[in-house]
Amino acid sequence: MNSVAETMATKDTIGLQEKAALFENARGFEDLPTHALHEIAGLAFAKKFTKGEIIFSPNEPCLYFYLVMSGLVKVSIYASSGFSLTYLLAEEGEPLNLVSPFTGALRSTSAEAMKEVLLLCVKTDGFMSFAFKHPSIFINTISILGKAVDSANLRIIDMVEKRVEQRLARVLYTLYDKFGSPIKFTSAELAALTGTTTESTLRALGNLRRKGLVRSNRGQTHIVEPSVLTKQKIETLWF
Amino acid sequence: MNSVAETMATKDTIGLQEKAALFENARGFEDLPTHALHEIAGLAFAKKFTKGEIIFSPNEPCLYFYLVMSGLVKVSIYASSGFSLTYLLAEEGEPLNLVSPFTGALRSTSAEAMKEVLLLCVKTDGFMSFAFKHPSIFINTISILGKAVDSANLRIIDMVEKRVEQRLARVLYTLYDKFGSPIKFTSAELAALTGTTTESTLRALGNLRRKGLVRSNRGQTHIVEPSVLTKQKIETLWF
DNA sequence: CGCGCTGTTGAAATATTTCAATAACTGTGG
DNA sequence: CCACAGTTATTGAAATATTTCAACAGCGCG
Numbered sequence: 001m002n003s004v005a006e007t008m009a010t011k012d013t014i015g016l017q018e019k020a021a022l023f024e025n026a027r028g029f030e031d032l033p034t035h036a037l038h039e040i041a042g043l044a045f046a047k048k049f050t051k052g053e054i055i056f057s058p059n060e061p062c063l064y065f066y067l068v069m070s071g072l073v074k075v076s077i078y079a080s081s082g083f084s085l086t087y088l089l090a091e092e093g094e095p096l097n098l099v100s101p102f103t104g105a106l107r108s109t110s111a112e113a114m115k116e117v118l119l120l121c122v123k124t125d126g127f128m129s130f131a132f133k134h135p136s137i138f139i140n141t142i143s144i145l146g147k148a149v150d151s152a153n154l155r156i157i158d159m160v161e162k163r164v165e166q167r168l169a170r171v172l173y174t175l176y177d178k179f180g181s182p183i184k185f186t187s188a189e190l191a192a193l194t195g196t197t198t199e200s201t202l203r204a205l206g207n208l209r210r211k212g213l214v215r216s217n218r219g220q221t222h223i224v225e226p227s228v229l230t231k232q233k234i235e236t237l238w239f
Numbered sequence: 240m241n242s243v244a245e246t247m248a249t250k251d252t253i254g255l256q257e258k259a260a261l262f263e264n265a266r267g268f269e270d271l272p273t274h275a276l277h278e279i280a281g282l283a284f285a286k287k288f289t290k291g292e293i294i295f296s297p298n299e300p301c302l303y304f305y306l307v308m309s310g311l312v313k314v315s316i317y318a319s320s321g322f323s324l325t326y327l328l329a330e331e332g333e334p335l336n337l338v339s340p341f342t343g344a345l346r347s348t349s350a351e352a353m354k355e356v357l358l359l360c361v362k363t364d365g366f367m368s369f370a371f372k373h374p375s376i377f378i379n380t381i382s383i384l385g386k387a388v389d390s391a392n393l394r395i396i397d398m399v400e401k402r403v404e405q406r407l408a409r410v411l412y413t414l415y416d417k418f419g420s421p422i423k424f425t426s427a428e429l430a431a432l433t434g435t436t437t438e439s440t441l442r443a444l445g446n447l448r449r450k451g452l453v454r455s456n457r458g459q460t461h462i463v464e465p466s467v468l469t470k471q472k473i474e475t476l477w478f
Numbered sequence: 479c480g481c482g483c484t485g486t487t488g489a490a491a492t493a494t495t496t497c498a499a500t501a502a503c504t505g506t507g508g
Numbered sequence: 509c510c511a512c513a514g515t516t517a518t519t520g521a522a523a524t525a526t527t528t529c530a531a532c533a534g535c536g537c538g
Contacts, residue, residue, distance in 0.1 A: 077389070079396045087392055099385030102378050108389060138377035139341050145384035146338030150316070150347060152391030153326055157318045159398040160434050163525065186484065195399050200526060202485060218484065218535075402493070425516065439494060441517060457503065457516065 014046045014069075019120060026067055026093040028140045036134050043130065044120040055096065055111035055119070062100030062107075064121040068092055071117030076192060077109050086192040087152065089114075089178070098141050101127050159195055165204040168194045172214065172223060182220040190221075253285045253308075258359060265306055265332040267379040275373050282369065283359040294335065294350040294358070301339030301346075303360040307331055310356030315431060316348050325431040326391065328353075328417070337380050340366050398434055404443040407433045411453065411462060421459040429460075 019041035023029050029037070046069060049055055055066065055073060068090045075088035075096055087109075090096055096111050101124045122130075131137040158167050171193045175183045185193075191201040205221070208214045215222040258280035262268050268276070285308060288294055294305065297317060307329045314327035314335055326348075329335055335350050340363045361369075370376040397406050410432045414422045424432075430440040444460070447453045454461040 077392045077396065079400060081400055083396060083400050085392060085396050085399075099381060099388075103382040103385060105382060105385060107385065108393075132374055135371055135374055135377065138374065138381070141381055142338060142377070142384065143342040143344060145381065145388060146342060146344060146346065149338075149384060149387045149391060152388060152395065153316045153324060154347075155395050156391065156398060156434055157316065157322060157324050159395060160324075161318060161320055161322050188484080195395055197527065198484085199486090199528080203487085203526095206486080216485095427516080436495065437516085438496080438518085442494095442519085445518080455517095 014120075016041050019044050019046075022067065022069055022093060022120060026095065028095055028098065028137065028144055030140055031136050032134055036130075039133075040122065040127075040130050043126040044122045047119050047121050049113040049117040049119065051113055051115050051117075053113045053117075055113060055117075057110045058108045059106045062097060062104065062124060064123055065101040065127040066096040066111070067120040067122075068094050068096065069118040069120050072114040073111050073117055073119075074114050074189075075109055075111045084192050085195060086189070087148075089175075089193075091179070098144060100124075102131070102141070155195065164194065164196050164200045165207055167196070168201060168204045169208060169213070172208075172221065176223045182222045184220045253359075255280050258283050258285075261306065261308055261332060261359065265334065267334055267337065267376065267383055269379055270375050271373055275369075278372075279361065279366075279369050282365040283361045286358050286360050288352040288356045288358065290352055290354050290356075292352045292356075294352060294356075296349045297347045298345045301336060301343065301363060303362060304340040304366040305335040305350070306359040306361075307333050307335065308357040308359050311353040312350050312356055312358075313353050313428075314348055314350045323431050324434060325428070326387075328414075328432075330418070337383060339363075341370070341380070394434065403433065403435050403439045404446055406435070407440060407443045408447060408452070411447075411460065415462045421461045423459045425458050 016038065020034075020037040023032070023037045023040050023044075029040070032040075044067070049071075056062070058078065070092055073090045073096055074086050075090060076084045076086045078084045088094075088096075096119075097107075097109075099105060100107055101122075104124070158170070162170075168190065171190060172183060175185070175193075187201045187205065188198045190205070191198045194201055194204075196204075205214070205216055209216055213223070213225050215224055255277065259273075259276040262271070262276045262279050262283075268279070271279075283306070288310075294312065295301070309331055312329045312335055313325050314329060315323045315325045317323045327333075327335075335358075336346075336348075338344060339346055340361075343363070397409070401409075407429065410429060411422060414424065414432075426440045426444065427437045429444070430437045433440055433443075435443075444453070444455055448455055452462070452464050454463055
């Protein structure tokens with residue numbers, strides 16, 4: 001386990017301006033005055049993670065607030081059985097952990113780099129006192145968490161009343177909406193997003209392919225008819 | 240539609256001390272100084288709802304922050320199909336809406352009185368400025384929402400890998416933990432908590448009864464062997 | 479080259495929903 | 509106080525979606 005502090009060298013490779021610019025457009029940091037952006041940028045240092053590397057694990061004390069600078073991070077929850085559910089795919093400008101830095105609570109989530117990832121890290125105590133100086137952070141955080149709760153509850157209802165194919169269609173449309181086409185995810189990853197097994201995902205993907213809605217091969221899926229997916233009353237999820 | 244303001248008469252029937260005492264023990268209001276409790280109590284007025292009455296509906300602008308003073312309130316999310324999922328059962332000292340009063344966001348939740356209910360209501364603008372004066376409210380709120388997100392995600396995993404009977408057992412144990420025995424819920428209500436149909440709930444309940452874990456008849460269920468339910472590695476949910 | 483990961487499909491096993499019919503109980507109004 | 513309406517509980521049987529287990533093909537990479 002190499003501590004984040006080890007990579008202090010990286011710290012100076014990213015300019016303060018650049019960090020401030022990232023915070024300016026970051027989710028949760030809307031409506032902050034310029035001096036505040038510089039203040040938080042001053043507290044942040046960068047850290048690189050390679051593809052597949054674990055950023056944090058379940059029930060681990062939270063030392064840093066993390067913001068994605070580049071790359072893609074998967075935040076998931078794991079069941080004891082090994083089944084995992086991905087509930088956030090964070091790209092540039094998105095925070096990974098909006099609860100623990102404030103509450104210090106241990107949570108059952110883990111974060112993994114899906115590509116080469118650059119994160120901005122802010123020590124929790126510094127982050128906390130920053131937030132108290134700029135309480136709109138709290139409001140923004142509550143807003144984001146509210147959406148997360150709604151999205152999760154919506155997904156529970158979907159599990160009951162929608163078939164795998166419809167859920168997958170919704171997942172694909174959401175990914176298309178956020179990341180564009182082609183969608184570069186394996187079926188195991190799509191399964192973790194849809195809440196099913198890889199086999200069922202593959203079968204459903206096959207159906208969508210046969211219907212001409214998507215094209216897919218090895219690790220990437222092209223949405224051919226986004227309009228059709230939208231028409232099927234598919235409300236966008238929130239990852 | 241009779242506005243809440245109509246019932247101002249109720250306002251004076253509840254003493255300031257009583258309101259402050261409620262806030263003192265309310266979830267989300269931990270660690271507030273006495274003067275703050277009196278301040279928020281001064282902003283609050285009581286309103287009574289009869290059994291079955293709707294407190295708020297989906298996509299309705301949020302005018303008040305609500306705190307349960309007595310009785311029981313069910314907060315649910317409804318799918319277009321009519322299927323509903325209950326995700327919070329709020330009793331004395333529990334808030335009904337922790338997001339909209341801060342963000343003003345329209346949400347897809349609805350709240351219904353399950354018994355005769357007394358609520359304390361605080362206008363959102365007053366509540367908001369109170370919170371900015373006492374930002375520990377924000378931290379507490381974030382903590383609660385974090386738990387809600389975790390609980391919802393856990394439930395999604397349960398939907399995939401646990402059978403109805405196990406999910407129901409978990410629901411029953413959680414209810415037992417919070418409200419004690421007997422559990423006074425109809426099978427339709429248990430179904431909305433378990434995320435299944437009433438028929439499946441009844442069948443599962445029958446199985447649990449045959450196994451001697453519960454006794455049940457018309458609208459109430461007695462947990463006979465709480466220890467067994469616990470032993471089955473049932474983590475407590477969070478309603 | 480062969481190991482490992484991803485994709486693909488089949489067939490059996492299974493859990494759950496759906497539809498339907500009936501029974502039991504509650505409360506209300508005549 | 510009884511009848512009736514409305515809700516709640518119960519169970520059966522068929523229909524269905526999904527998982528599970530298994531086998532195999534293709535691809536990439538050390």
